[in-house]
Amino acid sequence: MVIQNLLDSLPDTTVLLTDGQRQFDRAALAGRVEALAAVLAARSRPQAPVGILADNSPEWLMVDLATxxxxxxxxxxxxxxxxxxxxHVIAESGIGALFCADPAQGAALGFDTVRAAGPLALCEASAPRPAPGAALDGVQKLTFTSGTTSAPKGxxxxxxxxxxxxxxxxxxxxxxxxxxxxxxLPFAVLLENIAGPYTALLSGATTICPPLAETGMRGASGFDPTVCLDAIARHAPHSITLVPQMLQALVAASRPDDPRIASLRFVAVGGGKMPPQLLAAARARGFPVYEGYGLSECASVVALNLPGAQRDGSVGRPLAHRRTAIAADGEILVEGCAARYLGQPVQNDPWLATGDLGHIDADGFLYVDGRKKDILITGYGRNVSPEWPEAALLGAGAxxxxxxxxxxxxxxxxxxVPAGPAVGAAQLQEAVERANAQLPDYAQIRRWSxxxxxxxxxxxxxxxGRLRRAAIRAAHADAIASLFDQPESIT
Known part of the structure; x- marks a missing residue:
């Protein structure tokens, strides 16, 4: 897509971008994108990749469009x-300049010369930096996923x-x-880029992108649902995108038919398996929830429940540009992703093996059953996807x-992890028993910590929000060992 053509096609009078204070219509947005492009073109290495380390803001998206x-x-x-x-990301990608809100942060990462000031300063390194270790021809965005190790994959x-x-x-x-x-969600997470401002721009809609703290995010991992609900009431959006943990917190903090969420027409939820009880509770509160599924390798969303095409328990049908299939071993395959990691060739196989297990019903709805590599084989040879009993536990309350x-x-x-400091052992045990009532004996939880x-x-x-299981097992090895220190037979 030619960005200038996109900007030219947008309505003149609509506010396209706002942080709640500043507003940018088509002319203002186009002017800022043009100015940022001029700054980027004047760099000492004008073709080098550009990094961005910043909170959500209109400038974040403007930088994206300028590149x-x-x-x-x-x-x-x-x-x-x-x-x-x-x-690691800087070294692997060969970033030549970095946009950041705090030049001191850029200097600490080796970008010690401010090329241009502004809400996001463009910082370059005074010393030459190495070129990327792999060709980046045709790559607009190099998105690094945390993966299962400490070294992110591009x-x-x-x-x-x-x-x-x-x-x-x-x-x-x-x-x-x-x-x-x-x-x-942070703009550095691909899902928010695509499902948020990109889709809104194509529709001529308004993207509201205040700093994350104003919408309830607390540092790297905290979330205040009351602040988020107040932000929804204040900005009156029609759509938001969440991960299941955020939805769970919002449901707990809201009331049936909560007036703070009256404006919402579409709440997309992805990033993890959603318990059916959470879906039901969210709808009872008035959240119009639509569950979806995607991968960074497929540029985010692959399948999504939509108005008029929704089935509880599924992640929806594939979007119009995608086809899915199920391999003989139950793995979900996605066609046409042309996925590749930094330093690796483009995959020739038209079908991407996702690593997720699933099935497709007669009407084409996709169901995700768990991660292929996470399947537990019990001492009695029974295969259990841990996401199955985990979903039951999360849906049991407490x-x-x-x-x-x-x-x-x-x-x-x-x-x-208890739902709050007031949740005690008795409540947790009751929740485990409620979950077990939905599960066969071999998938029930016998002990917990x-x-x-x-x-x-x-x-x-x-x-x-997905569990990094190997890291959790290592961090809580003693607790896990204690759960199996009493032999038990299962009939």
């Missing part, structure tokens, strides 16, 4: 990464791949007439987070 106008690679550095992970995406997804989303939600989208363990053991156990909250900052969750 697209010039055909440059943008490398988002998530604020929740560690300094070591930032250093996913290479073209502008065309990203806008293709946004166009499919625009078509899918068009009947709802969404005119205002409030960004609640439990904020849960990880099921039991590979090679006679029974399953769980690490539990309470652990502190599992946080991205500690390396225990991915940015979208």
């Amino acid at each position: 697209q106008a010039l055909g440059l690679t943008l490398v988002p550095l998530p604020l929740f990464f560690t300094p070591q992970q930032w250093a 996913v290479c995406l073209s502008a065309a791949q990203q806008w293709e997804v946004a166009r499919a989303l625009r078509e899918g939600v068009a009947p709802l007439g969404l005119g205002r989208h409030l960004c609640l 439990i904020a987070q849960a990880m099921v363990v039991g590979e090679g053991q006679a029974y399953l156990a769980a690490l539990l 309470v652990v502190p909250p599992l946080l991205p900052a500690a390396g225990l969750l991915t940015p979208n």
Whole structure:
């Protein structure tokens, strides 16, 4: 997509971008994008990749559009990464300049010369920096995922791949007439880019992107649902995008038919399996929830429940530009992603193996059953996807987070994070019993242990809230061992 053509096609009078204080219509947005492009073109290495380390703001999106106008690679550095992970991303991608709100932060990462001031300063390194270790031709966005190790992996995406997804989303939600989208996830997370401002721009809608603290995010891993609900009431968006943990907190903090969420027409939820009880509770509160599924390798969204095409328990049908299939071993395959990681060739196989297990019903709705690599094989040879009993636990009340363990053991156990400081052992046991009532004996939880909250900052969750199971097992090895120190037989 040619960015100038997009900007020229937008309505003149609509506020396209706002942080709640400043407003940018088409002319103002186009002018800022043009000015940023001129600054980027004047760099000492004008073709080098550009990094951005910043909170959500209109400027973040303007930088994104400016790099697209010039055909440059943008490398988002998530604020929740560690300094070591930032250093890894910078070294792997060959970033030549960095946009950041605090020049001192840029200097600490080796970008010690301010090329241009502003809400986001453009900082360059006074000393030459190495070129990227791999070719980035045609790569507009190099998005690094946390993966299962401390070294993030770079996913290479073209502008065309990203806008293709946004166009499919625009078509899918068009009947709802969404005119205002409030960004609640970090822009450094690809999902918010695509489902938020990209889709809104194609629709000529308003993107509202205040700093994350104003919408309830607290540092790398905290979330205040009351602040978020107040932000929704204040900005009156038609759409938001959430991960399941955020939805769970919002449901707990809201009331039936809560007036603060009256403006919402579409709440997209992805990033993890959603318990059916949470879906029902959210709807009872008035949240119009639509569950979806995606991967960074596919430029975000692959499938999504939509108005008139929704089935509870599923993640919806594939979007118009995608086809899915199920391999013989149950793995979900997605066609046409052209995925590649930094330093690796483009995959020749037209079908991407996602690593997720699932099934497709007779009407084409996709169901995600769990991660292929996470399947637990009990001591009695029974295969259990841990996400199944975990979803039951999370839907039973009193439990904020849960990880099921039991590979090679006679029974399953769980690490539990209570839903609040007032939740005691008796309430947790009652919740476990409610969950077990929905499960066959081999998938029931026989023992459990309470652990502190599992946080991205500690390396225990991915940015979208998925459990980093190996890291959790290592961090809580003693607690897990204690869950299996009493032999038990299962009939």
